[in-house]
Amino acid sequence: MSFITLTTDFGTKDHFVGAVKGAIYSELAEAKIVDITHEISPFNITETAYILKNSYKSFPDGTIHIVGVDSELSEDNKHIAMELDKHFFVCPDNGIISMIASEIKPTKIVEINIHDRVESSFPVLDVFVQVACFIARGGNLTVIGKEITEFKKLIEIQPKVNQAQTQIIGGVVYIDNYGNVITNISKKMFNDIGKGRAYKVTISRYSFKKIYKKYNEIVGNNSEDARQFDGNKLAIFNSAGFLEIAIYRSNLNTVGGASSLLGLEYRDPIIVEFFTETKTEYTLLS
Known part of the structure; x- marks a missing residue:
């Protein structure tokens, strides 16, 4: 059974969280989904980093963490998948991972490249879910993206x-x-x-x-x-x-x-x- 966690600023009033969970179950019926929080202050990367750092370690090795905060794809905001501390993170490359990776070096990072096949204004639903389920099935990160060595670092976190x-x-x-x-x-x-x-x-x-x-x-x-x-x-x-x-x-x-x-x-x-x-x-x- 694969654990997949969700950390977002979606709140719980709208359909977003339910849609993401439904998409995960459609892809991977045996998945175990855990909500870390959906109450991140909108677009607050620093708050996300703090909560993620202090929650992910409580989960078993191999857990996949989907992070949906400030996740719209752009030239300055790529999407990445990362293996770090025996966990996987699927998230925007906007500095969210800085607080964790400042102490532990990532094992592997890839820039997700499946966007050519998926047109989406809701990347957590249409891209991150696919990537997370692929990893949960044992897929290699290099299949869904090109390997990179750098990621954005938030100076204000340090x-x-x-x-x-x-x-x-x-x-x-x-x-x-x-x-x-x-x-x-x-x-x-x-x-x-x-x-x-x-x-x-x-x-x-x-x-x-x-x-x-x-x-x-x-x-x-x-x-x-x-x-x-x-x-x-x-x-x-x-x-x-x-x-x-x-x-x-x-x-x-x-x-x-x-x-x-x-x-x-x-x-x-x-x-x-x-x-x-x-x-x-x-x-x-x-």
């Missing part, structure tokens, strides 16, 4: 480190369902650059002197009256290993999340500053 190795300059790449603000600074990068030094995290007009290991750590020894901490802001490395700015026990219907309460938005810059000298007011990440 944080920068200054020459003195005293700052990481990143940005907001995603705002989750709780209103938490996710940045592109990973715990690995933080530890590799920080090397145990004291630090300060700054985003907009807010600064943080501690990065928590889990959300309820902010309560400390006050568990009997934990409600007094509701609405407090905190910095944490989330389950995906990325630096996140959150509101403790936020409720979007009443209190609001970090994005709305702190006025933080997609692409806002965040800076982690490291200090060589000992600064006892900053708590080190253990």
